[in-house]
Amino acid sequence: MAEKPRTLFEKIWDAHVVASEPGAPAILAIDLHLVHEVTSPQAFTGLRERGAKVRKPGQTVATADHSIPTTDPSLPILDELARKQLAQIEENCREFGIPFHGKGSPSRGIVHVIGPELGLTQPGMTIVCGDSHTATHGAFGALAFGIGTSEIEMVLATQTLLQRKPKTFKVEVTGSLQPGVGAKDIILALIARIGVGGGTEHVFEFTGDAVRALSMEARMTLCNMSIEGGARAGLVAPDETTFEYLKGRPHAPKEAAWDEAVAVWRQLPTDAGATYDRWIVIDGDKLEPMVTYGTNPGMGMAVTGRVPSPADVEPGAREDLERALTYMGLQAGQSIAGQKLDVVFIGSCTNGRIEDMRAAASVLRGRKVAEGLRVLVVPGSQQVKRQAEEEGLDKVFTAAGAEWRESGCSMCIAMNGDQLEPGEYGISTSNRNFQGRQGKGGRSFLASPLTAAASAVTGVITDPRTVIGAAAQPSAVEAH
Amino acid sequence: MPEPFVKTTSRVIAIPRANIDTDQICPARFLKITDKANLADALFFDWRFTPDGQKRQPPSFIDEPHNAGRQILLVGDNFGAGSSREHAPWALRAWGIRAIVSTSFADIFKGNALKNALLPIVVSAERYAALTALLAANPDGEWSVNLEAQKVTLPNGETFPFEIDPFARTMILAGTDEVGYVLARLPAIEAWEAAHPARVDTARA
Numbered sequence: 001m002a003e004k005p006r007t008l009f010e011k012i013w014d015a016h017v018v019a020s021e022p023g024a025p026a027i028l029a030i031d032l033h034l035v036h037e038v039t040s041p042q043a044f045t046g047l048r049e050r051g052a053k054v055r056k057p058g059q060t061v062a063t064a065d066h067s068i069p070t071t072d073p074s075l076p077i078l079d080e081l082a083r084k085q086l087a088q089i090e091e092n093c094r095e096f097g098i099p100f101h102g103k104g105s106p107s108r109g110i111v112h113v114i115g116p117e118l119g120l121t122q123p124g125m126t127i128v129c130g131d132s133h134t135a136t137h138g139a140f141g142a143l144a145f146g147i148g149t150s151e152i153e154m155v156l157a158t159q160t161l162l163q164r165k166p167k168t169f170k171v172e173v174t175g176s177l178q179p180g181v182g183a184k185d186i187i188l189a190l191i192a193r194i195g196v197g198g199g200t201e202h203v204f205e206f207t208g209d210a211v212r213a214l215s216m217e218a219r220m221t222l223c224n225m226s227i228e229g230g231a232r233a234g235l236v237a238p239d240e241t242t243f244e245y246l247k248g249r250p251h252a253p254k255e256a257a258w259d260e261a262v263a264v265w266r267q268l269p270t271d272a273g274a275t276y277d278r279w280i281v282i283d284g285d286k287l288e289p290m291v292t293y294g295t296n297p298g299m300g301m302a303v304t305g306r307v308p309s310p311a312d313v314e315p316g317a318r319e320d321l322e323r324a325l326t327y328m329g330l331q332a333g334q335s336i337a338g339q340k341l342d343v344v345f346i347g348s349c350t351n352g353r354i355e356d357m358r359a360a361a362s363v364l365r366g367r368k369v370a371e372g373l374r375v376l377v378v379p380g381s382q383q384v385k386r387q388a389e390e391e392g393l394d395k396v397f398t399a400a401g402a403e404w405r406e407s408g409c410s411m412c413i414a415m416n417g418d419q420l421e422p423g424e425y426g427i428s429t430s431n432r433n434f435q436g437r438q439g440k441g442g443r444s445f446l447a448s449p450l451t452a453a454a455s456a457v458t459g460v461i462t463d464p465r466t467v468i469g470a471a472a473q474p475s476a477v478e479a480h
Numbered sequence: 481m482p483e484p485f486v487k488t489t490s491r492v493i494a495i496p497r498a499n500i501d502t503d504q505i506c507p508a509r510f511l512k513i514t515d516k517a518n519l520a521d522a523l524f525f526d527w528r529f530t531p532d533g534q535k536r537q538p539p540s541f542i543d544e545p546h547n548a549g550r551q552i553l554l555v556g557d558n559f560g561a562g563s564s565r566e567h568a569p570w571a572l573r574a575w576g577i578r579a580i581v582s583t584s585f586a587d588i589f590k591g592n593a594l595k596n597a598l599l600p601i602v603v604s605a606e607r608y609a610a611l612t613a614l615l616a617a618n619p620d621g622e623w624s625v626n627l628e629a630q631k632v633t634l635p636n637g638e639t640f641p642f643e644i645d646p647f648a649r650t651m652i653l654a655g656t657d658e659v660g661y662v663l664a665r666l667p668a669i670e671a672w673e674a675a676h677p678a679r680v681d682t683a684r685a
Contacts, residue, residue: 018672019665024647027662029672031679039565041514050659061682067512081512088514099682120680132564132588148566148592150658158662160669164645166587196499197558200587230558232587251680296499296561320498320556413508422531434503434562441531 005271007168008237009203012143012268016126018160025162031125033155034111035062035098037089038415039130043153044092056159057097061120064089064102065110067415070378070405073103082416096156109381109407112136112349116220117383119249123238123265128155133349133431134233135226139219140246141238141268143203146227167277169202169231173210175285180465182359183218184351184429184448186210187225188290189282192300199231202278205270206236210284216245217355224350225431228297237269289464292433292446293336294324299433303451303463307334327435328443329423337461339445343426344375344402344456345438346449348412351429352380354387356449360429361393363453363467364400370459375402376418378410402456414439427455484655485597487626488578490551493541494615500555501562502589506571508563519567520574542575551578552623554611558582559600560589569596579625581632583608594648595658599627601642628653 006014018027033056040062047054054060067082069075077083086103093100101108107118112133115121121137127144128134130152137144147161154161173186191198204226206219214222219236226234236242243262246252253261288302299321301308309332310322325332330339346352346360357379369375377397379385385407388394394404411418412430420426420442429452433444445461454464510522528540541547553572559582560568569592572580579599590600603611614634615621621635627649633639651658662669 015676019668025645027665027669029669029676032682038511042516042566045515052659056678058681058683059678079512085512085514097683120682122679125679130564132562146564146588148564148569148588148595150566150592150595154659154662157659158666158669159673160662162647162658162662195558196561197584197586200558200584227562227588230561230586251682251684296501298499317498319496323497415508415511432501432503432562434501436507436526437503440507440509440526 005274007270007274007276008141008205008235008268009143009168010274012124012126013165015124025164027160028126028163029160030128030155031059032115032120032127033060033159034115034127034129034134035060035152036066036111036129036131037064037085038066039149040092040152041085041088043130043149043156044096046153047096047156050157052157054096054098054156057099059159060098060156062089062093062098062100063108063111063114066409066413068103068408069416070408070410070418073406079417106382106386109383110349110352110409112220112224113352113380113384116140116216117249117381119246119252122246122252122261123242124268128161132227133224135231136220136224136349138223138226138233138235139216140242141235141265143233143235145232166232167202169199169204170276170279171204171206171282172208172279173206173282173284174208175210175283176213177210177284177287180289180450180468181287182448182450183214183221185287185290186282186284187222187228188292188297188300188446189287190280191225191229191298192290193282194229194280196228196296196298197230199226199229202231204229204231204234205276206234208284211236212239215355216241217353220353221350225297228431238265289448289451291336291451291461292444293328293330294321295327295433295435297431297433297446299324300446301336303337303447303461305336307332307336309333337463339461340425341373341427341455341459341461342424343420344369344373344452345378345411345426345428345430346376346452347378347380347410348430349380349409350431351449352378352384352407354384356429357384357388357393358391359449360453361396363450363464364402364456365396367400367457369401369456373456373459375456376405376411377402378405378418379407381407411438413437414442420444427452427461482597482655482657485578485652486628487624488551489622489624490578491620492552492554492615492623493547493550494554494612495541496556496612498556499558499561502560502565502568503562505560505568506565511565511567516570516574519571522567523571523575549576551576552625553577553580554615555580555582557584558586560586560593562586564588564592566592566596569593569598573598581611594645594652597652599625599644601625601632601644603642607640
């Protein structure tokens with residue numbers, strides 16, 4: 001009898017189960033552990049208390065991204081807590097022998113940007129980090145997910161995790177995306193459809209022609225926000241696009257080892273006949289640029305749409321929508337396009353890579369940001385920053401009136417001084433529009449780099465197709 | 481080492497909202513700490529204080545004197561969505577919460593909660609509606625959550641069972657550390673590693 005067909009997820013899972021005892025979660029081997037300054041300090045303290053070492057420092061790598069300022073790096077860090085936390089990660093890495101890409105390192109950056117950049121993220125691996133956007137690495141066909149600090153300590157001490165096997169959820173995106181529509185719009189449309197808890201207990205696998213056609217960086221954007229749909233991980237099967245991106249990167253296999261690795265990676269895609277626990281089909285041809293209007297990423301709609309009315313939703317969801325609209329200061333029925341903005345943020349692990357910088361620059365080239373608007377462009381890593389500068393993109397941004405910064409998480413999580421002020425409206429290429437996420441009392445709209453850049457030019461939420469010249473399509477995604 | 485936990489009896493706080501994210505439970509600016517100190521003060525901070533630091537009027541449920549000391553929450557669907565920050569369960573535990581009843585929990589939060597002996601108790605939508613009505617009718621009644629028996633007892637004497645990961649249950653009841661459990665299986669890990677060479681060497685220049 002032939003072997004049972006398996007999904008990409010099942011192949012990676014099966015290959016990493018070290019032990020599986022009755023009644024207990026599987027012990028899952030971890031290939032790569034990414035560490036940053038915010039969620040790790042208490043895990044290192046735990047290690048010290050138990051007198052343990054980091055079991056595999058060579059499968060661990062650290063950086064500083066969340067609380068690090070994006071302003072002039074030669075200036076001292078004024079926030080005492082941030083300064084202490086940044087000193088702590090450096091000290092912890094030194095003490096436990098973990099390679100650290102810290103302040104001043106040319107390879108520093110947001111943890112989910114530098115892993116792929118360095119070639120550390122490879123197909124078929126298990127990758128974890130104390131950060132829910134670890135799902136980003138799933139773009140390579142790696143099983144990558146966020147963990148808590150207790151689990152960080154577990155991985156540091158054992159290079160394994162205790163895990164229950166999640167279920168599988170196929171997300172097929174058919175057709176091809178229209179001009180002005182990208183990976184960010186796919187994921188926002190998916191979450192608007194299934195809700196922020198729609199993927200709970202599942203792992204997404206993104207398939208279909210529209211996904212195959214995406215670049216590696218766009219696939220990272222797609223997988224990055226899996227957690228906003230409730231799924232801990234999202235995967236895209238590796239293909240020629242993946243191999244082309246990886247080849248020649250510092251930590252990618254070389255020469256004969258490369259050929260061997262690619263041969264193995266070609267076996268990873270889901271077998272014909274394999275089944276998923278759930279699936280959904282999204283018509284990629286009909287997707288429009290998306291934007292959120294509420295206080296979670298599931299409250300999203302086409303940029304051509306109108307803010308939904310609490311009267312039109314189920315009674316259970318009505319109060320949540322009312323509360324969201326009150327916080328956002330929006331009226332039911334208003335067009336989301338035209339909503340006034342105070343700040344534009346372009347960056348984050350969702351949209352802080354070079355293609356995102358290029359997309360934003362393509363809109364801002366030769367244009368000016370609207371008067372009174374603050375526009376912050378923050379590259380995802382120092383490598384992205386250098387490349388953007390080599391291409392002259394920094395000049396495009398500054399000539400338009402935007403600020404060009406050092407790399408980091410910045411206004412996505414507002415821990416480093418980059419933040420919305422109370423009541424301010426910001427359009428952001430990041431991943432979370434939760435109350436206060438981008439600054440106390442700040443009000444966030446999530447969108448793609450194209451939409452954010454187009455909105456920077458006008459000062460109001462703007463359909464990028466009206467700026468870049470692509471015709472608007474009829475709405476395919478109704479408000480959630 | 482964690483303390484063993486078997487059961488708690490307490491009055492209950494209801495937060496009838498869905499999708500309460502970990503940025504609400506513990507805002508990011510409280511994540512600059514390098515220990516677990518003072519997190520009780522960060523719990524639901526922005527619901528309790530205005531952006532300029534004034535206590536909201538009327539005060540948030542957390543600051544209502546009659547809610548002090550309550551150990552059980554009854555909350556809307558998909559509690560703990562968003563960030564993986566374990567500061568969220570730490571803050572809840574620091575404030576005194578031991579059990580949370582909801583129709584569902586976000587995956588990472590649920591795992592983090594169990595590792596901190598904070599019980600995520602999943603109930604059906606029907607049960608949730610009934611519990612909400614019961615709490616509205618008897619806001620100061622004591623509920624008893626018994627992990628050993630996997631049973632909740634309501635003030636009217638009614639009980640209902642709940643499911644919980646059996647491994648996590650064993651660990652919490654015994655106050656056992658999961659790292660110790662895994663380290664006891666080191667030979668199996670070493671055998672796996674011998675057959676599967678490391679995929680990367682992060683230390684390589």
